[in-house]
Amino acid sequence: NAGVTQTPKFRVLKTGQSMTLLCAQDMNHEYMYWYRQDPGMGLRLIHYSVGEGTTAKGEVPDGYNVSRLKKQNFLLGLESAAPSQTSVYFCASRWPDLGTEAFFGQGTRLTVV
């Protein structure tokens, strides 16, 4: 009963390095999301996807790219990490129905030095 799984759980990057965060869900959900959470600012939407092969920008997309080649996976890439991208990243997924719950992964704590 895995639900939503994020890898890695922790990472330290140097400025300018690249990395990919992986989100995998086994609930056959259509919609998937990437959020970042910073102190006092709540969860801010980075990118989202409403189905395999589709992605869209959220509130804070700059510096990030995403891909959804398979329905169960949603990848978040940082091409050239900056200290401002130090944050906790959460992936979530849900069914399309309006009132459905979003299920979250356990988060990735990323530090860019």
Next chain:
Amino acid sequence: RKEVEQDPGPFNVPEGATVAFNCTYSNSASQSFFWYRQDCRKEPKLLMSVYSSGNEDGRFTAQLNRASQYISLLIRDSKLSDSATYLCVVRPPGGFKTIFGAGTRLFVKA
């Protein structure tokens, strides 16, 4: 104006107290509303959905006021285990996005 606004708190209450949180939203056409709970260094989890007629789940009561564009959460008989951050969540028209408030911190003390 932020799409979803909450009082950040913290709210410090004794065990057994009743505490209420409010949350305002900017888009009057928003269609779905929720309260999530987030424990320290953990992921958010659904506490309850908010229905137009109001709804109750044990010690928790949620209300929606569309005219004034706010939702509320009432916790009765607070327990130590209720200490957490409570996130107000709104789903705008279109239904794709889910917008989170910054959260209200609650500390329940013995």
